[in-house]
Amino acid sequence: MKSYQTLVDEALKHVPEIMPWDLRERIEQSEPPMLLDIREPEEYTAMHIPGSVHVPRGILEAAADWGFDETEPRLAGARDREIVVICRSGRRSALAARTLQELGYARVQSLKLGVRGWNDDDGPLEDADGNAVDPEEADAYLRVKVRPDQMGPADEA
Template structure:
């Protein structure tokens, strides 16, 4: 049986990852990027990279094509654009980049370390009203809160 981490490792060989400092450099160079945040709307509303768009991972594939309720025309038309995919820590974005490549997107990158790494690299985050997010609030938000039953020691083989 494969686990989530195994699935991600399988996808790593086929996708490109960048670090927060690479993304910062691209912004400074004025590259025309689409920043695609694949977290859930409540995560995006709490904090996100400025000027990013939110398409939750669960509807990504249908959002990338016409004739679906989830279709996002800007995303459908971006097959040849450079797209940086972000999530909380860089895991869901790996799976999203893999899917998008299979759908014909030519220049997709997963942000290694995700929004958490972007915050730790001291880059700006904004809330749903596009107001800057306080660094202490971001630290608190990204604190791991696993319940005991979510930990691997409870996994029965």
């Protein structure tokens, strides 16, 4: 049986990653990439990279194609555009980027370290109202909060 991390590792064999500081440089160029945030709605509402397009992972396939209730025209029309997929840590984005590749998107990358890495590199974040998010508040929000019961059973000797 494969684990979540195994799926991510397999996706990353095909999906290039971009570091937050490199993305900041790319955004400032004349033809910046599309920033595609695939996190859940409450995550995106709390904070996101300014200018990013929000398409939750759960509807990505339909949003990336024409003719569906979930179609996001900016994404469906961007098959030849450079796209950087964003999540909290870079795992979900790797899987989503691989899915986009399978749908024919050739210029797709995953933001390594995700929004957490972006914030650590002092990249700007904004909330749903366009207000700047304090980096320390963002750090607290983005911190891993795995509970003991989520760690799984202890290995027996």
